Amino acid sequence: MSTNLPLNNSNDVEHRVTQAWQSRTDSIGENQKTEEITSMGESVDLSEAEKKTIEDFIERLLTTQSKRETYVLLNHKLSSLSRESREKFIAGLIQELKNADSPEVEALLKEKFNPAYSMYIASGMMVAQLNEHSLENFGQVISEDDDDDDDDDESNEI
Structure with a gap:
């Protein structure tokens, strides 16, 4: 079973990433997620x-x-930071948002940071999957009549 991702249609990728982080947010409670991060x-x-x-x-x-x-x-x-700096930045950011004096700043954790961080994780997972798929197909010659990678392998044999 192969999934063809339209790389030219960024809205489809954005939609899939949005669905991924929403399902993650629904399956993991807000407190549990922030505890994992910190x-x-x-x-x-x-x-x-x-x-x-x-x-x-x-x-x-x-x-x-x-x-x-x-x-x-x-x-x-996060892309501009090293792994250790990234972890420390996220933990410090969550700590500052939880300990904020202003309710507006405190609400940023749930309303903005958690959804954005979930999207960041989901997009990283999608990029890893695309990279893995690309590496699997690296070096394979694709014929013009080859629509599906897996289904036509048997029909091209002589």
């Missing part, structure tokens, strides 16, 4: 520069209007 513990020691970076990110998060903008902001930030 596996470092309740309190994360942050330097002044790291705190400033997180505060600036929260300010930018407050100005985003759509889920897409929020995802792009989070994806850009």
